[in-house]
Amino acid sequence: MKRFLDKTWAKCAAFFLTLVFGVLTVLGGVGVAALISYDVFLDDGAFARQSLYENRCYSAVDHADSFLRGNLANAGLLSDADGYDYSNIENSPTAVPGEESIPSFLKELSQDFSNEFTLDGFGCHLTVASDDTGEVYLENFALTYTDKPLYTAQSTRLYTLSDGSIYALTYTVDLLQVETAPTYSYLLLSWLTEHTGLTIFLTALFALLALFCFCFSMASAGHWAGHEGIHLTWLDKIPADVWLLVLLCTFFIGWEAFYYEWGRVFFCAALVPLVLLFLCAFAAQCKAGTVLRGALIGRIARFLWRIVRAVFRALLHTLVRLPLVWKTALVGLVIAGAEFLLYINDFYRVRYGVFLVMKLIELLAVLYIAVSLRTLQKGGEKLARGDFSSPIDTRYLLWDFKRYGQELNDVQGGLEQAVQEQMKAEHLKTELITNVSHDIKTPLTSIVNYVDLLKKEDMPSSAAREYIAVLDRQSHRLKKLTEDLVEASKASSGALNVELQPTDVNVLLSQIEGEYQERLAACHLTLVTQPPAPGTMIQADSRLLSRVMDNLVSNVCKYAMENTRVYVTAAVRDGQAVISFKNVSRDELNISPDELMERFVRGDASRHSEGSGLGLSIARSLVQLQGGTFALSIDADLFRADIVFPLI
Incomplete structure (x- = not known):
């Protein structure tokens, strides 16, 4: 069977046979329906035969009744109120003047009656008798012993x-078997009644053959010789909805044009091939999967959907890009316009319940906006304080609030990651400096020790003693630089242990004056101290604070102008103790304070003085470790x- 699916002749034959067997099936179905309507399957055709015989008998009675009424009317014996039109009756006898009795008049019509209703013309024996006396007035012919009526019927007419x-007349009709040809409907119904089983068998057979040919047409749709898979011809490419539209329009136009019954029947029969052709094209489209994609309505719908989607996306994009202020103003304007329209139409006065509900909804919306803004505000405050432990909960935020919350969380995550990376880098740098310093410290200690041994030896040459002095000075300088590097690294990374204790600022200034006065005097500088009020206490680590003072004094000795004063003062301002070191620089200061506190930055650009450039940076880190500011x-x-430092 599969090898015939792509054959053109097989397709055409199946198409034609589907139509032929379909017509035969419909005709057989009509015949079976007629048999069912006459109860053939219940009484073996008795009712059908009776109906056929009765129709013929009563048809003869109607003809005889029309014949008599016409003659009676022409004779003036019939009243005008009888309501019968006899204008077209010919060959009637001459009207009888005056009133004559009906029996005598009817007997005069016996010859005309016999000539009118012959056996060959009507195939029945017909008598007309009085309904009261039963006297027979008219008879078309006399029955013989060989005549056997098939059916007898009577009818009384007034x-x-x-x-x-x-006046009442009784018509008696005996239906006889004659040689004349009956009507087609009589012959057809008689044949169906006699061949009921054959009719049903042929109808079922034609239906099965029509179904087989139809299924073959559907299966072969889209298969053509020389093409792999499903191939759509120009007829198959016509959209299914266009097919349906053409068929429906054709049907309604034809239905209105052929207004009589048989014309509509023939028109519908002529429309069947087009319907079958549409079904074949539709089957091919289903196999190719182009029914919805190729439909004209689908194409129009997709085109309109693209337009609507583009407009919606453009509006949505515009609304999303609008600032929150403009969005709020737009929403407020819409609400105000809607309420104004409702107000001018007296809606609120009639529907005050709706007004209260709307105001309640507006209140809830305002409360939600306030809560959302408060949530974002708390998140921003935590972020400003450097608290990265709790991000903003955006589960209950909507629209721009949700987007802003996510952006704040992204900033928080970025800052937290940056801080972690910075701490990691500082930790690695501290480890590197510590390890390198430790590796340098071991050979440096050996150098310092051997230089000390060489200093104890007697050197005959003054140049050798000078070289040893240079070695001693530079080795100590390198040792000090190594120690400063380690300390600066630990201080900046917070790796130092801090033990904060109450410290009296007056005692601190007294220690500074006692420890550094001689050292400053050796640098030709005069120390001037100005202590604060008694009882000024701060919380500090004396060990770290001493190192800060030492670095500041060392910085003063290196860069202060000789024969000037150095002021160390302490005062209380705004609940804080402020300790200040002030001096006049020997060289011009063409550098900012922030740059001076960076590592390896020195006040003299020529770097002719000794120093590592780490003193101020170390001092700031140590002060910050103790909770102060530098x-x-x-x-x-x-x-x-x-x-x-804050006071305690």
């Missing part, structure tokens, strides 16, 4: 005479360093 009386200020040649 006649209104000219004098107003009512600040520098420069005013022309005046250098000032402020250490601020």
